[in-house]
Amino acid sequence: MESLLVRKGGPLKGTVKISGSKNSTLPIMAASLMCSGEVILTGVPDLEDIKVMSGALELLGARVKREQDVLVIDGSTIDSFELPEEFSRRMRASNLVMGALLSRFRQARVAYPGGCAIGTRPVDLHLKGFEKLGYTIKEEYGFMEGNGQPRGGKEILLDFPSVGATENIMMAATLLPGTTILRNAAREPEIVDLQNFLNRMGARIRGAGLDTIRIEGVQRLGGVEHAVIPDRIEAGTFMVAAAITRGELFIENVVLEHVQPIIAKLQEIGVEVIICSCGLKVVGNQKMKPTDIKTMPYPGFPTDMQPQFMALLSTVEGTSIMVETIFENRFMHVPELRRMGADIKVEGRVAIIKGRTDLEGATVEATDLRAGAALILAGLFAEGETRIQQLEHIDRGYENLHVKLKNVGADIVRGPWS
Numbered sequence: 001m002e003s004l005l006v007r008k009g010g011p012l013k014g015t016v017k018i019s020g021s022k023n024s025t026l027p028i029m030a031a032s033l034m035c036s037g038e039v040i041l042t043g044v045p046d047l048e049d050i051k052v053m054s055g056a057l058e059l060l061g062a063r064v065k066r067e068q069d070v071l072v073i074d075g076s077t078i079d080s081f082e083l084p085e086e087f088s089r090r091m092r093a094s095n096l097v098m099g100a101l102l103s104r105f106r107q108a109r110v111a112y113p114g115g116c117a118i119g120t121r122p123v124d125l126h127l128k129g130f131e132k133l134g135y136t137i138k139e140e141y142g143f144m145e146g147n148g149q150p151r152g153g154k155e156i157l158l159d160f161p162s163v164g165a166t167e168n169i170m171m172a173a174t175l176l177p178g179t180t181i182l183r184n185a186a187r188e189p190e191i192v193d194l195q196n197f198l199n200r201m202g203a204r205i206r207g208a209g210l211d212t213i214r215i216e217g218v219q220r221l222g223g224v225e226h227a228v229i230p231d232r233i234e235a236g237t238f239m240v241a242a243a244i245t246r247g248e249l250f251i252e253n254v255v256l257e258h259v260q261p262i263i264a265k266l267q268e269i270g271v272e273v274i275i276c277s278c279g280l281k282v283v284g285n286q287k288m289k290p291t292d293i294k295t296m297p298y299p300g301f302p303t304d305m306q307p308q309f310m311a312l313l314s315t316v317e318g319t320s321i322m323v324e325t326i327f328e329n330r331f332m333h334v335p336e337l338r339r340m341g342a343d344i345k346v347e348g349r350v351a352i353i354k355g356r357t358d359l360e361g362a363t364v365e366a367t368d369l370r371a372g373a374a375l376i377l378a379g380l381f382a383e384g385e386t387r388i389q390q391l392e393h394i395d396r397g398y399e400n401l402h403v404k405l406k407n408v409g410a411d412i413v414r415g416p417w418s
């Protein structure tokens with residue numbers, strides 16, 4: 001079983017090029033099933049989750065080809081509408097094929113997605129949205145089954161601005177007759193990217209990025225070429241790497257607007273962020289101050305940056321408060337950080353962090369994707385050697401993370417040590 005060995009080194013210095021967004025690529029891959037033409041996606045990151053989604057599309061009969069960061073998907077040969085649990089358990093986002101299959105074929109049978117370390121991850125809002133659109137939904141034997149010949153023209157109000165439910169309902173409404181209005185929609189940049197992709201295929205969707213999205217149904221979609229947006233969470237992870245090592249990194253290939261909530265919190269802590277025309281420079285410094293963070297739906301502070309900021313605030317003297325409002329169990333990295341000497345107390349969804357400068361290396365386990373990233377960041381600061389195990393979580397969402405860190409001076413190696 002591979003693990004990472006991280007040792008305290010000097011401040012990180014240099015330039016990091018951010019890869020394409022995992023959370024934009026996955027829904028767009030699902031949406032590629034909605035046309036019988038060829039879709040060419042560029043800037044696609046090389047991640048485990050992308051491989052799993054490619055396998056899911058192939059199981060449905062689509063043809064998927066990858067050359068470097070280009071993914072070519074041909075949906076003209078789809079001959080199955082059923083996704084077994086081996087996919088939905090491994091990767092929750094595979095349930096996004098349901099909206100795409102319903103839209104184009106009016107039928108889908110997808111195994112329930114698994115929960116994961118950070119929460120039970122229900123899909124009730126997805127299913128309620130499909131039913132509101134007029135699809136007949138059945139839940140039996142661990143599967144969600146949808147079919148019917150619905151007419152669009154409905155208004156749907158989401159109880160919570162769920163990212164996945166917004167994406168799934170947008171897709172399910174795209175090829176229905178009539179106009180669908182989706183209220184209390186999630187506003188993440190990845191939803192805007194999905195809207196732009198669908199509209200280039202011939203859809204007529206307006207309002208992504210705001211809380212009300214209007215989907216005017218069309219008859220069919222055609223194949224297109226599309227470059228996915230950069231990964232704002234990878235960018236944020238490297239911004240924190242510069243801060244926690246008191247270094248200076250230039251972050252290339254980042255959309256400034258998408259990382260505003262991250263910049264705001266770094267500046268509150270006393271980290272310098274300099275905006276340049278082709279990216280941004282992050283300069284950590286010795287004197288930083290504690291702060292309070294509450295995760296919120298976009299454009300609030302992203303839950304996917306919560307573990308990384310917890311690692312940073314664990315090294316900043318003073319008391320910081322972290323409130324996790326999105327997922328019910330997203331503090332799995334706390335016991336691992338405490339092994340390194342971090343002083344963190346958890347009360348429900350609130351973590352009280354008493355920062356200290358004497359963290360020590362330890363053997364720790366990545367419990368989920370962003371928790372793994374947080375442990376690497378803490379290892380860059382801690383005295384001695386930190387060994388990080390369960391790297392499969394990190395490989396799901398970061399492309400060559402240890403290589404990119406090594407290239408800017410991190411003392412980090414990946415090896416077959418058990």
Ligand code: EPZ
Nearest residue numbers: 023093121122123124125126162163164165304326327369
């Ligand atoms: C997306 O997950 C992201 N994944 C997550 O990123 C991200 O943390 C999350 O959005 C929030 O921003 C992808 O885009 C592939 P949600 P998603 O539906 O769509 C509850 C990462 O690290 N909920 O917005 O599953 C749910 O339990 C991953 O890259 C319901 O109750 O998130 C959670 O508490 C982790 N019923 C909250 O809403 C539903 O039907 C937010 O979930 C759906 C969601």
